[in-house]
Amino acid sequence: MHTSRQPHTPGHTNRIHRTNRWLARRRHALLSSALRGAAYATGAGIVGLGFWWIQQHP
Numbered sequence: 001m002h003t004s005r006q007p008h009t010p011g012h013t014n015r016i017h018r019t020n021r022w023l024a025r026r027r028h029a030l031l032s033s034a035l036r037g038a039a040y041a042t043g044a045g046i047v048g049l050g051f052w053w054i055q056q057h058p
Contacts, residue, residue, distance in 0.1 A: 023030070
């Protein structure tokens with residue numbers, strides 16, 4: 001059976017390990033930033049809708 005996957009080299013596996021460890025250490029910061037971004041986007045959207053509504057209803 002032919003497979004298109006190439007065998008994992010030690011350098012490739014090491015890079016994946018390092019990336020996973022980096023993500024694990026920074027997961028809290030990443031999630032916090034994502035939540036903050038979502039809150040800012042929601043607030044900006046509400047403000048934008050408010051101004052649009054004011055313009056439509058003089």
